Amino acid sequence: MAMLEVKDLKVNYGLIQAIKGISFELNEGEIVALIGANGAGKTTILNTVSGVIPSSAGSIVFEGKDITKISGHKIVSMGMAHIPEGRRVFANLSVYENLKMGAYTRKDKAEIEATLKQVYEYFPRLEERKNQPAGTLSGGEQQMLAMGRALMSKPKLILMDEPSMGLSPLLVKEVFSIIKYCHEIGISILLVEQNAKMALGIADRAYVLETGNITLSGKADAMLENDEVKKAYLGV
Amino acid sequence: MKNLKKSSKDHLITYGILLLVYIVAEILIKTGNMSSLMQGILVPVCVYSLVAIGLNLCVGYLGELSLGHAGFMCVGAFCGAYTTKMLQGTINNEILLFTIALVVGVIMAALFGFLVGIPVLRLKGDYLAIVTLAFGEIIKNIINVLYIAKCSDGMKVAITDGGAIEVDEAIGEMWLVNGAKGINRIPHLSNFTIGMILIFVALFVVFHLVDSRSGRAIMAIRDNRIAAESVGINITKYKMMAFVISAAIAGAGGVLYAHNLSTLTATPTNFGYNMSIMILVFVVLGGMGSFRGSIIAATILTILPEGLRGLADYRMLIYSVLLISMMLFNWAPAAVNWKKKVMASINNKTSKKGQVE
Ligand SMILES: Nc1ncnc2c1ncn2[C@@H]1O[C@H](COP(=O)(O)OP(=O)(O)OP(=O)(O)O)[C@@H](O)[C@H]1O
Ligand SMILES: [Mg+2]
Numbered sequence: 308m309a310m311l312e313v314k315d316l317k318v319n320y321g322l323i324q325a326i327k328g329i330s331f332e333l334n335e336g337e338i339v340a341l342i343g344a345n346g347a348g349k350t351t352i353l354n355t356v357s358g359v360i361p362s363s364a365g366s367i368v369f370e371g372k373d374i375t376k377i378s379g380h381k382i383v384s385m386g387m388a389h390i391p392e393g394r395r396v397f398a399n400l401s402v403y404e405n406l407k408m409g410a411y412t413r414k415d416k417a418e419i420e421a422t423l424k425q426v427y428e429y430f431p432r433l434e435e436r437k438n439q440p441a442g443t444l445s446g447g448e449q450q451m452l453a454m455g456r457a458l459m460s461k462p463k464l465i466l467m468d469e470p471s472m473g474l475s476p477l478l479v480k481e482v483f484s485i486i487k488y489c490h491e492i493g494i495s496i497l498l499v500e501q502n503a504k505m506a507l508g509i510a511d512r513a514y515v516l517e518t519g520n521i522t523l524s525g526k527a528d529a530m531l532e533n534d535e536v537k538k539a540y541l542g543v
Numbered sequence: 544m545k546n547l548k549k550s551s552k553d554h555l556i557t558y559g560i561l562l563l564v565y566i567v568a569e570i571l572i573k574t575g576n577m578s579s580l581m582q583g584i585l586v587p588v589c590v591y592s593l594v595a596i597g598l599n600l601c602v603g604y605l606g607e608l609s610l611g612h613a614g615f616m617c618v619g620a621f622c623g624a625y626t627t628k629m630l631q632g633t634i635n636n637e638i639l640l641f642t643i644a645l646v647v648g649v650i651m652a653a654l655f656g657f658l659v660g661i662p663v664l665r666l667k668g669d670y671l672a673i674v675t676l677a678f679g680e681i682i683k684n685i686i687n688v689l690y691i692a693k694c695s696d697g698m699k700v701a702i703t704d705g706g707a708i709e710v711d712e713a714i715g716e717m718w719l720v721n722g723a724k725g726i727n728r729i730p731h732l733s734n735f736t737i738g739m740i741l742i743f744v745a746l747f748v749v750f751h752l753v754d755s756r757s758g759r760a761i762m763a764i765r766d767n768r769i770a771a772e773s774v775g776i777n778i779t780k781y782k783m784m785a786f787v788i789s790a791a792i793a794g795a796g797g798v799l800y801a802h803n804l805s806t807l808t809a810t811p812t813n814f815g816y817n818m819s820i821m822i823l824v825f826v827v828l829g830g831m832g833s834f835r836g837s838i839i840a841a842t843i844l845t846i847l848p849e850g851l852r853g854l855a856d857y858r859m860l861i862y863s864v865l866l867i868s869m870m871l872f873n874w875a876p877a878a879v880n881w882k883k884k885v886m887a888s889i890n891n892k893t894s895k896k897g898q899v900e
Contacts, residue, residue: 359772383775395770397763408763411756412775456774 308371310335310464310495311356316365318348318355325351327519328365333464338486338496340506340527342540343516349499350392352516353466356497357389358382369464384412388462392469392499394449396456398442402433405441405452409459419459426455429485447478454485464495471502483509503540507531515540552890554750557835558743565739572735580849582735588845589738590616590800595825595837596745597792602823603832604753605785606765607664611675613818614682615652615790617809619797621686623648624726624807628719629693631730641732645741645798652794655682656787664782667768671786679819686809691720725808726801733802741799742838745792749834752788761785828869840869 309332318326325348333339341349354360356367358379367375374382383389388409397405406426410419427434430451436444441452450470457465470486471479483505490496490509500506507513507527515523515536523536530536568585571577598612623644634640655678663674690705691698694716699708705722720726752758760781763771772778801807811817825844829836843865851861872878 357773359769378777379772380775380777383773389773391769391773395767395773397766397770399766400759400762404759408759408771408774408776411760453770456770460774 309333310337310370311497312366312368313352313356314366314368316352316355316367317363318351318360319363320351324363325519326355326362329516329519329521330365331514331521331524333495333497335463335495336490336493337512338490338498338510340503340510340513341497341499341516342501342503342506342513344539345501346518347516348519349516350468353389353468353497353499354391357387357466359389359391380412383460386461386463387466388457388460388464389466390453390457390468390470393472394446394453396441396444396449396452399440401438402441402444402452403437405456406433406437406459409456410461412460418461422459422461426458429458429488430455447474447481450474450478450482451485454482458489462494464497465489466497466499468499469501470498471500471505479505503536504531507536550754553835554746557746560835561739561742561746561838565735568735581846584846584849585735586733586738586799586803588842589735589742590796590803591822591825591841591845592742592838593738593745593796593799594793594822595829595841596742596749596834597789597796598822599826599829599832599834599837600749600752600785600792601789602826603830604758604761604765605782605789607782607786608669608672609675609786609789610672610816610819610823611659611677611679612790612793612822613814613816614675614679615656615793616797616800616818617679617682617686617814618655619648619652619794620801620807620814621720621726621797621809622651622794623798624729624801625691625719627730627732627802628717628726628728637730637732640730641737641798641802644732644802645795648798648801649791649794652797653787653791656790657783659790660783660786664786665779676816676819679814679816683809683811683814686720686725687723689720690718690722692716692718723808725806727806729802729805729807731802731805733799738799741795745795746834748788748792752785757781757784824866828866828873830873836873843869 311333313332314330315328316326316330317324317328329352341352343349351360355362358374358377362375366373369385369387372385374385397408400408406423410422413419432448433452433455436448441449444452454470467486470482474482479502486496486498487509498506498510507530510527512525513527513530514521523530523533568577572582594612594616598609601607601609626644626647627640630640630643634643659674659678663671688703690701690708692708692710694710695714701707710716710718718727760771760776761784763776764778764781768778825840826837829838829840847865848862854861
């Protein structure tokens with residue numbers, strides 16, 4: 308059984324149907340990429356899966372439990388972390404406080420310190436700036452903070468919404484190497500990206516989304532060779 | 544001192560300043576050096592400070608605008624005064640009587656905060672400002688048409704039709720709430736000391752709240768709602784917690800206010816929209832998120848117009864100049880830097896002392 312199973316999911320914003328009945332799945336240990344043009348509905352899907360916005364039809368099952376109707380704050384403690392689009396850090400809290408907020412749902416105090424140490428190891432720059440208000444970090448640093456904060460909840464699955472958005476090529480590489488690292492330590496990842504080339508390069512499988520429908524799915528490396536994908540998303 | 548966190552040190556400074564002000568004021572009163580005008584204004588200063596502390600929790604920490612805190616103050620005032628009138632004959636100890644009235648007023652204000660919060664705090668956006676504004680006006684109007692009397696054959700309640708109830712004071716019957724005439728002959732239980740104690744308690748509550756896990760959750764929601772949800776914070780619960788506590792503190796201010804008057808009425812000047820805005824001015828000028836600032840602003844801006852009464856025409860002019868200078872003192876970069884320097888040098892001195900000892 309897959310770790311995350313989404314079936315016939317529909318999402319409406321008022322009268323507009325943004326997601327028109329999609330199904331996909333993610334197996335434990337996989338990186339699954341979700342690619343598509345602007346406005347295709349990628350963010351909407353992630354927000355619905357993590358419980359930030361409600362669905363209007365369909366089901367979402369995470370580790371065998373139906374989470375369709377469960378509110379976002381409870382889903383986090385089930386082991387799913389969400390890094391929202393656009394580097395949403397707590398601007399007035401320090402870097403350290405932001406990271407501590409990531410462990411908000413955890414009760415194991417001693418182990419939280421251990422996780423914090425680990426996060427500082429992945430992101431030494433965050434440790435250097437631990438007392439700085441998060442709002443004054445650079446864009447790249449804020450993205451790292453958002454990732455570090457997600458790791459603080461010790462997730463089994465991370466939903467990432469365009470982690471490379473607005474970053475320099477060098478930082479994009481760094482972010483992807485961190486994604487790879489998360490994968491190596493056993494975290495499953497649902498990755499939404501504009502940078503289709505990098506996303507398909509790192510993912511096991513991928514789905515292509517077009518205006519609320521999934522139009523293509525399959526192995527990521529096969530997609531890199533697919534003519535339609537090449538034309539539409541890889542700019543070849 | 545050195546091991547204390549920066550925030551707890553800051554709290555201690557606030558408590559210290561308050562205690563000092565209290566002692567100085569008491570000495571001035573006891574030695575006959577305070578004019579009766581000033582003495583009369585001490586309790587109102589405490590009242591506005593309390594409501595401003597409550598509102599600051601809502602605006603500065605929760606990041607939600609409330610334009611109806613005078614409404615919660617009004618609920619506290621009327622429920623508190625009503626309780627006192629009901630129990631006046633049965634309980635003779637004044638402190639006990641006031642404490643019971645306080646508990647009732649605070650609980651009722653909290654309850655109204657909860658009721659207003661249920662529909663509004665689930666929404667995103669500035670709905671709270673609109674709904675609280677309406678709430679403040681509605682509550683005032685309801686009280687103005689509410690008639691409750693204690694008669695020989697039991698309690699009588701009427702809405703709008705006060706004439707339907709006959710009260711014969713000669714046989715011990717009395718009005719508890721008499722429509723627009725409000726509540727009469729409230730025992731004068733408030734005083735400066737009680738006001739200061741209430742401020743201390745309110746500060747104790749809000750300081751503990753903002754330093755706690757719940758407080759961090761509240762600030763996280765203010766900073767970024769989506770991120771807060773994504774780390775597992777129950778948004779509605781913590782918004783509600785902050786808002787209800789905020790309303791409760793405003794209610795405490797109301798109870799103090801009511802027992803400082805012999806006749807309590809709900810008029811546009813004391814519980815209306817203008818009052819809510821005035822409290823908001825205290826909060827904004829004192830600095831969002833600074834409870835000490837709220838108290839200072841409430842104090843200066845309450846004392847000053849009274850002190851300037853003699854100047855008649857120039858009063859509002861000086862008042863506005865003062866508003867502007869306070870704004871500059873709080874927000875102008877030069878003033879902010881200067882304050883930082885002063886704070887840093889104070890901190891240095893205290894920590895050096897700690898090393899020597
Ligand atoms: N809050 C909202 N209210 C109404 N419509 C919305 C809302 N949020 C998104 N939409 C619409 O839903 C559709 C999907 O939006 P979504 O943000 O999911 O796209 P996306 O694939 O993440 O795009 P991008 O790559 O630009 O981030 C768009 O047409 C968008 O305009
Ligand atoms: Mg998006």
